[in-house]
Amino acid sequence: MELEPERALDRLVRELGKEKVLTGLDETLVYETDSSNLMGEMPLAIVTPTSVEEVSKVLKICDEEGVPIVPRGSGTDLMGGAVPASRGIILSLSKLNRVLDLDLEDSCVVVESGIITASLSEVLMEHGFFYAPDPSSKDVCTIGGNIAHNAGGPHCLKYGVTSNNVLGMEVVLPSGKVVKLGGKALDPPGYDLQSLFYGSEGTLGVVTKAYLKLTRVPESRRTLLAAFKDIEDAGRAVSEIIGSGIIPGALELIDKASLDSLAVYSPDRFPKGMDAVLIIEVEGYEKVIDRMAERVVEICKKNNVSLVKVAESEEERESWWKGREETTGALGIYAPTFLDEDVSVPRSKIPETLRRLYEIAKAYNVIIASVAHIGDGNFHPAIPFDPKDEDSKMRAFAAERELLKVCVEMGGSITGEHGVGLSKKEFMSWMYGERELELMKRIKKVFDPKGILNPGKVFPSEKGD
Numbered sequence: 245m246e247l248e249p250e251r252a253l254d255r256l257v258r259e260l261g262k263e264k265v266l267t268g269l270d271e272t273l274v275y276e277t278d279s280s281n282l283m284g285e286m287p288l289a290i291v292t293p294t295s296v297e298e299v300s301k302v303l304k305i306c307d308e309e310g311v312p313i314v315p316r317g318s319g320t321d322l323m324g325g326a327v328p329a330s331r332g333i334i335l336s337l338s339k340l341n342r343v344l345d346l347d348l349e350d351s352c353v354v355v356e357s358g359i360i361t362a363s364l365s366e367v368l369m370e371h372g373f374f375y376a377p378d379p380s381s382k383d384v385c386t387i388g389g390n391i392a393h394n395a396g397g398p399h400c401l402k403y404g405v406t407s408n409n410v411l412g413m414e415v416v417l418p419s420g421k422v423v424k425l426g427g428k429a430l431d432p433p434g435y436d437l438q439s440l441f442y443g444s445e446g447t448l449g450v451v452t453k454a455y456l457k458l459t460r461v462p463e464s465r466r467t468l469l470a471a472f473k474d475i476e477d478a479g480r481a482v483s484e485i486i487g488s489g490i491i492p493g494a495l496e497l498i499d500k501a502s503l504d505s506l507a508v509y510s511p512d513r514f515p516k517g518m519d520a521v522l523i524i525e526v527e528g529y530e531k532v533i534d535r536m537a538e539r540v541v542e543i544c545k546k547n548n549v550s551l552v553k554v555a556e557s558e559e560e561r562e563s564w565w566k567g568r569e570e571t572t573g574a575l576g577i578y579a580p581t582f583l584d585e586d587v588s589v590p591r592s593k594i595p596e597t598l599r600r601l602y603e604i605a606k607a608y609n610v611i612i613a614s615v616a617h618i619g620d621g622n623f624h625p626a627i628p629f630d631p632k633d634e635d636s637k638m639r640a641f642a643a644e645r646e647l648l649k650v651c652v653e654m655g656g657s658i659t660g661e662h663g664v665g666l667s668k669k670e671f672m673s674w675m676y677g678e679r680e681l682e683l684m685k686r687i688k689k690v691f692d693p694k695g696i697l698n699p700g701k702v703f704p705s706e707k708g709d
């Protein structure tokens with residue numbers, strides 16, 4: 245199909261007005277990339293609709309004129325998913341950001357998809373509720389982006405990832421048709437089309453509205469720090485805590501290489517000379533919360549913990565979480581930048597996987613520092629390197645490839661929550677055979693027959709691509 249960019253732009257301006265179709269270099273330049281820093285094609289225009297009707301018009305025009313569209317929330321994608329792989333338009337959902345219906349009786353809130361994830365909590369907290377999925381980027385990223393990536397975070401062990409917290413959605417298809425999938429009531433009949441949108445990375449349709457599940461803020465919580473000289477012991481403690489029936493609200497592991505950098509960056513935060521630190525947050529009714537914390541302490545002691553303690557004040561709790569947040573910045577002591585990986589393996593395999601990663605680090609003479617949402621097996625190994633030193637860069641990339649292979653061998657995934665985008669599409673054939681990929685491609689064709697939605701993403705390149 246012949247691309248008609250000029251005609252498409254004329255039609256877009258006629259339908260939406262000039263102020264919603266930005267074409268100036270100063271406006272389009274920043275949309276060449278996202279948080280991955282990968283550079284794509286310069287967009288023809290940034291289109292900023294303010295209603296679902298306008299989203300529908302944009303899709304219809306671009307579909308008829310054969311112009312590629314990259315849907316975009318806040319551009320915090322770390323894998324290049326929001327980078328334009330071919331010349332087309334960026335469809336920014338940032339102006340669709342309203343709360344449409346707060347239904348406390350049915351524990352549901354209906355929002356437009358461009359709303360910032362954390363801003364929702366501000367609305368909900370005053371009613372004693374929260375929206376559970378909490379990616380670290382929650383102060384910036386959008387609900388639409390969270391759905392497109394099935395985003396997760398520390399709370400997801402207990403409350404599930406995005407797909408477990410969305411009841412329904414409104415989606416606009418490339419034809420411009422608007423469809424409603426699911427809603428406030430549970431368990432709609434027929435094929436679960438909604439589930440196709442989790443992890444679809446903007447390739448099937450544009451999410452414009454979401455029906456989100458509300459969770460009650462727990463009455464009480466206790467936060468514990470447990471430091472281990474042997475990471476295997478930490479792994480066993482985690483399995484036993486969960487096996488005992490306690491599902492912590494958050495359960496995070498910081499490994500030795502990360503602790504070593506933190507020891508330089510903020511020396512008083514965590515105990516020195518440890519192989520692993522766990523931050524464990526238990527939540528529930530005031531009457532039972534201390535018993536839960538005691539049980540966690542007992543399990544850690546049984547597994548040779550060197551130090552375990554319950555936070556004595558909010559300041560102490562915040563200091564531990566601040567330490568967890570600082571792990572990324574602290575890597576600066578090793579090198580100017582780093583490869584930020586996101587993988588998952590079955591929970592019980594994390595200690596063994598980390599051991600294999602240390603072997604890779606040794607073989608390639610790099611550092612691999614990891615933090616893990618260990619409760620659900622998702623972890624983020626980082627490989628610091630010097631971008632000005634070609635050798636350092638090549639070793640980091642080679643180690644990263646080996647690391648991904650190990651995670652697949654362990655029965656895990658090449659991505660836990662950051663998606664595939666451009667960066668990992670070639671590794672999709674490590675996860676799936678021809679048949680599975682072919683099925684996915686056929687689904688893509690059903691939703692987007694002309695292939696205008698976020699082309700060049702998710703699927704491995706084909707010959708001549």
Ligand SMILES: Cc1cc2nc3c(=O)[nH]c(=O)nc-3n(C[C@H](O)[C@H](O)[C@H](O)COP(=O)(O)OP(=O)(O)OC[C@H]3O[C@@H](n4cnc5c(N)ncnc54)[C@H](O)[C@@H]3O)c2cc1C
Pocket residue numbers: 278279314315316317318319320321322325326337357358378379380381384385386387388389390391392393394395396397445446447449450451452661662698
């Ligand atoms: C510092 C940092 C920390 C992060 N921590 C986490 C974390 O803890 N957990 C986690 O899961 N992720 C994390 N991420 C990754 C990222 O923030 C999430 O994937 C987030 O969900 C992306 O949202 P966004 O609004 O920025 O989407 P964008 O980056 O704009 O887009 C992401 C993808 O979704 C598509 N898309 C966006 N909006 C829509 C829509 N309305 N309809 C259809 N497709 C759409 C885009 O085309 C693109 O493919 C982190 C990123 C950063 C930079």
